[in-house]
Amino acid sequence: MNPSPPRPTPQTEAVTAAVQQAYANYGQAASRWMDEFFAEGGRIFCGAGCFGCCNMPIRLSLAEALVVRDALSAEKLAAVEAHARQVIGNARMAPDDDTYVRRHRLEVGYCPLLDRTTGQCSEYAARPTRCRDTFSAFPARYCEEGHWESLSTREKRQYARDVARTPGTDGELHYVAPLEYLSEPVWDTAAEMMSQAFGVQVWGDFWVLVTLSARADFMAAIELGDAKAAWGAAKRAGLAHPMILEIE
Ligand code: SF4
Numbered sequence: 001m002n003p004s005p006p007r008p009t010p011q012t013e014a015v016t017a018a019v020q021q022a023y024a025n026y027g028q029a030a031s032r033w034m035d036e037f038f039a040e041g042g043r044i045f046c047g048a049g050c051f052g053c054c055n056m057p058i059r060l061s062l063a064e065a066l067v068v069r070d071a072l073s074a075e076k077l078a079a080v081e082a083h084a085r086q087v088i089g090n091a092r093m094a095p096d097d098d099t100y101v102r103r104h105r106l107e108v109g110y111c112p113l114l115d116r117t118t119g120q121c122s123e124y125a126a127r128p129t130r131c132r133d134t135f136s137a138f139p140a141r142y143c144e145e146g147h148w149e150s151l152s153t154r155e156k157r158q159y160a161r162d163v164a165r166t167p168g169t170d171g172e173l174h175y176v177a178p179l180e181y182l183s184e185p186v187w188d189t190a191a192e193m194m195s196q197a198f199g200v201q202v203w204g205d206f207w208v209l210v211t212l213s214a215r216a217d218f219m220a221a222i223e224l225g226d227a228k229a230a231w232g233a234a235k236r237a238g239l240a241h242p243m244i245l246e247i248e
Contacts, residue, residue, distance in 0.1 A: 005214035049119035062202035063190035065209035071126035079112035138174035199225030
């Protein structure tokens with residue numbers, strides 16, 4: 001268990017401030033887009049208490065992981081680390097990507113930052129981009145693991161027809177595509193800030209990166225731009241796996 005996370009440094013503060021600004025910009029752009037979408041009769045089914053997608057794997061940057069790290073209590077960091085260790089176990093055992101995702105949703109399970117009594121995110125202000133830009137144009141059951149597999153061939157054909165004529169989708173999936181495009185500047189900002197502040201970029205699994213960002217040896221290596229030493233620190237922590245950690 002990680003004793004205490006490293007304190008923010010000028011380097012990490014520059015990165016997290018830029019990410020927070022990018023979140024704010026995205027929030028304004030998304031809000032404007034939604035106002036127009038609703039005015040034209042579009043529908044979004046997500047709302048407080050709906051958490052069907054909070055058991056999906058989430059990819060992010062170390063820049064975003066640092067925002068989450070700085071918001072979490074020691075107790076929540078410990079819960080995130082326990083989740084990260086299940087993620088690693090799944091990455092080691094899963095024979096392919098589809099199995100990895102299915103097992104993540106069914107066995108690794110819901111994000112430890114989800115408040116299961118209210119169904120709400122307990123760290124809403126710090127949540128990563130993927131949690132900010134994933135919206136459904138169909139009812140929540142369509143987002144649940146196993147729903148698609150439970151449909152008959154006729155129902156799957158009907159789904160394809162329904163998605164194709166639903167405003168806001170990309171025509172193939174029931175998620176609201178323009179909101180994902182609007183969040184792209186957040187990813188760009190994260191990439192640029194990591195390169196500027198650290199000289200390396202780090203991408204990977206949400207819970208693994210938050211856990212690593214709370215380790216002094218990992219962050220010391222990152223702040224020196226030493227990708228090899230950072231990988232070594234991740235390995236010592238038992239959190240290095242090419243499927244869920246990229247340091248470049
Ligand atoms: S951070 Fe919040 S919104 Fe994102 S998966 Fe976890 S509980 Fe859900």
